[in-house]
Amino acid sequence: MKPAKFDYVAPTTVDAAVEALVAANGEGKVLAGGQSLLPLLNFRMTRPGVLVDLNGIQGLSFIEPRGDRIAIGALTRHREIEQSPLIASKLPVMAAAMRHVAHLAIRNRGTIGGSLSHADPAAELPMLSLFYGAELSVQGPAGRRIVAAEDFFVDALTNCLEPEEIVVEIEFPMLAYDGWAFEEVARRFGDFALASIAVSVRRGSSTIDNVRIAVMGVADTPLRLKAVEGKFSGVSIDDRTPDRFSELVMSSVSANSDLHASSEYRQHLLGKLAARAMRTALTAKE
Amino acid sequence: MNSDRPAQPLDVLRPRNVGAPIRRTEDPRLLTGRGEYSADRKPDRPLHLAFLRSSQAHARITRIDTAAALASPGVVEVLTAESIVKDFKPVIPFSRMTNYYATPILPLAAGKVRYVGEAVAAVIATSRYLAEDALELIEIDYEPLGAVSRPEFAVTEGAPLLHDAAGTNVLVAREFKKGDVASDSKAAAVRVGGRFEVTRKAPLAMEPRSYTVEYEKRRDAITLYTSSNIPGIVRDAISESLDLPGHRLRVVAPDVGGSFGSKGSLYPEEILICIAARRLRRSLKWTADRLEDISSSSQAFAEIVDAEMGFDANGIAISLQADVIGDVGAYSIYPWTCGLEPVQVVSFLPGPYKIASYRGAVRGVATCKPPTGPYRGVGRPISTFVTERLMDLGAKALGIDPLEIRRRNLVRPEEFPYRIASGIIWDRTGFVECLDAAAETAGYRELRSLQADARKQGRLFGIGIASYAELTGIGSRIAVAPGMPINTGSETAKITIDSTGAITAAFGVASHGQGLETTLAQIVADDLGARFEDVRVIQGDSDEVPMSTGSYASRSAVLGGGAAKHACRILSEKIKRVASHLLEANQDDIEVFGGKAIVLGTDRAVTFRQIAKAVYSDMKTLPVKAREELSATYTYDPINGTTAAATHIAAVEVDPATCFVRIVKYVVAEDCGRIINPLIVDGQVHGGVAQGIGAALFEELVYDDDGQLLSASLIDYVIPSAPEVPNMEVVHVESESGVEGGFRGMGEGGTIGAPAAIANAIADALSPLGIEVSLLPMTPERIFRLMEQAKLKSRGKSR
Numbered sequence A: 001m002k003p004a005k006f007d008y009v010a011p012t013t014v015d016a017a018v019e020a021l022v023a024a025n026g027e028g029k030v031l032a033g034g035q036s037l038l039p040l041l042n043f044r045m046t047r048p049g050v051l052v053d054l055n056g057i058q059g060l061s062f063i064e065p066r067g068d069r070i071a072i073g074a075l076t077r078h079r080e081i082e083q084s085p086l087i088a089s090k091l092p093v094m095a096a097a098m099r100h101v102a103h104l105a106i107r108n109r110g111t112i113g114g115s116l117s118h119a120d121p122a123a124e125l126p127m128l129s130l131f132y133g134a135e136l137s138v139q140g141p142a143g144r145r146i147v148a149a150e151d152f153f154v155d156a157l158t159n160c161l162e163p164e165e166i167v168v169e170i171e172f173p174m175l176a177y178d179g180w181a182f183e184e185v186a187r188r189f190g191d192f193a194l195a196s197i198a199v200s201v202r203r204g205s206s207t208i209d210n211v212r213i214a215v216m217g218v219a220d221t222p223l224r225l226k227a228v229e230g231k232f233s234g235v236s237i238d239d240r241t242p243d244r245f246s247e248l249v250m251s252s253v254s255a256n257s258d259l260h261a262s263s264e265y266r267q268h269l270l271g272k273l274a275a276r277a278m279r280t281a282l283t284a285k286e
Numbered sequence B: 001m002n003s004d005r006p007a008q009p010l011d012v013l014r015p016r017n018v019g020a021p022i023r024r025t026e027d028p029r030l031l032t033g034r035g036e037y038s039a040d041r042k043p044d045r046p047l048h049l050a051f052l053r054s055s056q057a058h059a060r061i062t063r064i065d066t067a068a069a070l071a072s073p074g075v076v077e078v079l080t081a082e083s084i085v086k087d088f089k090p091v092i093p094f095s096r097m098t099n100y101y102a103t104p105i106l107p108l109a110a111g112k113v114r115y116v117g118e119a120v121a122a123v124i125a126t127s128r129y130l131a132e133d134a135l136e137l138i139e140i141d142y143e144p145l146g147a148v149s150r151p152e153f154a155v156t157e158g159a160p161l162l163h164d165a166a167g168t169n170v171l172v173a174r175e176f177k178k179g180d181v182a183s184d185s186k187a188a189a190v191r192v193g194g195r196f197e198v199t200r201k202a203p204l205a206m207e208p209r210s211y212t213v214e215y216e217k218r219r220d221a222i223t224l225y226t227s228s229n230i231p232g233i234v235r236d237a238i239s240e241s242l243d244l245p246g247h248r249l250r251v252v253a254p255d256v257g258g259s260f261g262s263k264g265s266l267y268p269e270e271i272l273i274c275i276a277a278r279r280l281r282r283s284l285k286w287t288a289d290r291l292e293d294i295s296s297s298s299q300a301f302a303e304i305v306d307a308e309m310g311f312d313a314n315g316i317a318i319s320l321q322a323d324v325i326g327d328v329g330a331y332s333i334y335p336w337t338c339g340l341e342p343v344q345v346v347s348f349l350p351g352p353y354k355i356a357s358y359r360g361a362v363r364g365v366a367t368c369k370p371p372t373g374p375y376r377g378v379g380r381p382i383s384t385f386v387t388e389r390l391m392d393l394g395a396k397a398l399g400i401d402p403l404e405i406r407r408r409n410l411v412r413p414e415e416f417p418y419r420i421a422s423g424i425i426w427d428r429t430g431f432v433e434c435l436d437a438a439a440e441t442a443g444y445r446e447l448r449s450l451q452a453d454a455r456k457q458g459r460l461f462g463i464g465i466a467s468y469a470e471l472t473g474i475g476s477r478i479a480v481a482p483g484m485p486i487n488t489g490s491e492t493a494k495i496t497i498d499s500t501g502a503i504t505a506a507f508g509v510a511s512h513g514q515g516l517e518t519t520l521a522q523i524v525a526d527d528l529g530a531r532f533e534d535v536r537v538i539q540g541d542s543d544e545v546p547m548s549t550g551s552y553a554s555r556s557a558v559l560g561g562g563a564a565k566h567a568c569r570i571l572s573e574k575i576k577r578v579a580s581h582l583l584e585a586n587q588d589d590i591e592v593f594g595g596k597a598i599v600l601g602t603d604r605a606v607t608f609r610q611i612a613k614a615v616y617s618d619m620k621t622l623p624v625k626a627r628e629e630l631s632a633t634y635t636y637d638p639i640n641g642t643t644a645a646a647t648h649i650a651a652v653e654v655d656p657a658t659c660f661v662r663i664v665k666y667v668v669a670e671d672c673g674r675i676i677n678p679l680i681v682d683g684q685v686h687g688g689v690a691q692g693i694g695a696a697l698f699e700e701l702v703y704d705d706d707g708q709l710l711s712a713s714l715i716d717y718v719i720p721s722a723p724e725v726p727n728m729e730v731v732h733v734e735s736e737s738g739v740e741g742g743f744r745g746m747g748e749g750g751t752i753g754a755p756a757a758i759a760n761a762i763a764d765a766l767s768p769l770g771i772e773v774s775l776l777p778m779t780p781e782r783i784f785r786l787m788e789q790a791k792l793k794s795r796g797k798s799r
């Protein structure tokens, strides 16, 4: 389990990194925390000609407010996001989700840019980027462009980037909410999710004004459930609201199956988590 | 001066090491990265091995082309079965069992491959990277012969044969019988039964298998550093296979990072690396990566058991019958044979119970998977799972409490020694005492009332009990594996005081995590009268004792400890003889304690160092005849061995939403005889239970019908991690056994009791839904399906 031969470059600016990718002629691969890339290299499932290491680039690791958004640098480690007071107060769903990301040693190395780019269908940050409607700032040979999270994830482990493009930073809009919840089930603490849902709710005294819903672990990419959001805005709240919500969520996805869970079981889990999440989101503020 | 002799034996007054919670002396080095494992050896300019492994489950090899690989940078040699034919004799896992076919063990697949992951070719290069690059250049043509994945399919007419010479896929078949089962079963007031299954496991030691061979050109000699728990067996087998005498073949198990059975058999790679060293006259290294370790180390369990138990109206079990199919994989392993695991299932099925009549039939069936081998508990986790499920089913059918039905059936203190229906003899052990202690510690009555409350709230709360007994530290009268020609009944201790007064105790046993370095030193210190910190324990080195087999089958404390006690007795007599000269006292008035020989009741004493000096260095003080070498060797054989037993009680709650099982309480009451070190005993129980939790809830090697392994990484092969292992209470019922020292083996028990206790607890939790548990692991997915089926059934009924 040793990687095939590759060249290694360690640029100190994003411009130089892009240049290195251009020079690699489609054979380049960016190295961030290495937590997903290195296993793939060792299994020889990916064989880049050149590894372009981003870790020597200054200024790619930050968490800062920008108006009604929070900007996070691509090289920011999971652990920094998990422990950030700014994230805890402005993006509480993200703060709640971060402790489910892998294990401490992996969170110390893994980066947000790497997690989004890796595009695992059961990874928390890709789902959160959809949930918040994040925008990724991407740099390539032609300069920077902005990619909406909903356009970024193409398929399982596939994003929309060109081989010469690098994610530089991500902006997360802060959501107005009255209540929220994040629910996840994984075989063991720190494993990739079997099913997970994030919900936030704006409500009046007896009706839901609007909801935001994203799920993961059930399809080839994380999903934002806009159709359910539409059907649930303006509905009145009663005891049966969480169950109705659960049914709606379940009927709007058809879960995948794998070694750990059949589609029926995943679907069942998602339904239970949806009800639980809505209950929590509604009781946060009566 | 005999009058001032104390009335009490001295060892009662002296602080003793045996029984004390002494911290493991190996831990500081192991925990700070200063241990030395096989891969840490640094021979002079070693070469590196990499194996090309079969991608096919069952196929004829029609062509291998190694030319391109051989021309690849850094490559020194590429070996295939054909190129090494003259370098070795195949190793045969012989047994005297009838109805057994011994599949020859070859270092590389010859003619055909029989499982995905079997080594077909070996590249030897100047680095592992370059060796792996070259692997990709080897071309192999295969002609598929049809995969055999399910054991039920393997025994059908017309299934492809894995070993043509065997004429069948049934590599071993046996039957145990006592009494008239058919008529006892007919006479029973109730009969319970079913089809039970425990799936395939990976032992999964933290350190993968790893071999370094150091070649000594000077005398064509080899030292093999192997992550093995049977270095002595490996030495003898390779000596025979390569025709290399023991003084030119040294096998050492240095620090070994766990085995759980996976390092307890001879491996093709171990033979091959020695062949390569002799051919090339070079030192070599190989360490399995995780994928290789999961897909080519011996695997575990994989049995299907059809069983039925009959009870009389009082809940006394009167008959038991079982048909077992063991999915033993593609080959029989050396030295244990493919009979080891499945035959033990039928040997141990009657468990600690007095069941009058028994029939147990077993077939070990070849499939396209790596061989099964020893795994912590061997056979008994499955036999206990089945028997304990049957006990609970019987209790339910008769309306008797599960605790009470076990009390009625366990062998009672006055009935030992007791021969159970399969022929095993239990010596005096605290069966009933363990049951009672576990029930009391768990608060069994309170748990039942908690359960009643939980059920009222619609919660799924269950309690499970498992009692079992096992043979440990067995001597020469019983073979560890049936009909096997190797002496597994004895172990040697060689204890020496050198010219500096330092004590070295050498053993053939080979700790791979059990802490023998500590426990054996405790025994030696007490029995020799030495200070604990002055005793160095050497183990797992074939140069140290003439013959040994190693550490397995919960034998090392009993056999190694027993040998140590005898050797100490001989050596301490020698010490006293020398001291009586030096101190001018009667030998009977001398006591050896704390590294000194002391004249009782006086302050006259000589240290071991002074004694050693007088014996070895000083030509004047002692008469020539009195200068006996301060060394003693003893080979101990407990002949029969001894029993160990425990009762486990688990309380679980099943979450109906997620279908996850949470272990709320876990209690073990065990009888391991005299405790040498309570910290180590607790640690062994904790680790064993953690592994049993893996078997009960998580771990499963999944092979598809084409023989491809689907769970070949630690993402897909799920083991319990710290949050999944609950706190446990461990109670010790310390009844001394009949062997030297009163010890009993206890390294495996945790894994034997836990699957059954948890299975029973889950079944109890789900019983309001009419669900029974007959397959492990009980994953959330399986519980979900059972609950869905139960829902459909109850809907069907209400309609």
Ligand SMILES: Cc1cc2nc3c(=O)[nH]c(=O)nc-3n(C[C@H](O)[C@H](O)[C@H](O)COP(=O)(O)OP(=O)(O)OC[C@H]3O[C@@H](n4cnc5c(N)ncnc54)[C@H](O)[C@@H]3O)c2cc1C
Pocket (backbone or CB within 6 Å): A029, A030, A031, A032, A033, A034, A035, A036, A037, A038, A054, A074, A078, A100, A101, A102, A103, A106, A109, A110, A111, A112, A113, A114, A115, A116, A117, A118, A120, A122, A123, A124, A125, A161, A165, A166, A167, A168, A190, A191, A192, A193
């Ligand atoms: C045992 C284990 C368990 C895990 N469990 C979870 C979990 O539960 N939830 C979870 O979310 N994650 C989990 N992970 C994944 C972990 O979060 C990874 O750190 C993350 O997915 C990748 O981040 P990285 O910085 O390590 O990226 P790398 O491994 O360095 O790179 C991953 C991929 O992204 C590309 N890439 C990296 N940075 C950029 C960039 N700035 N621009 C463009 N492309 C880039 C790389 O070229 C590569 O293709 C787990 C990982 C392991 C090993």
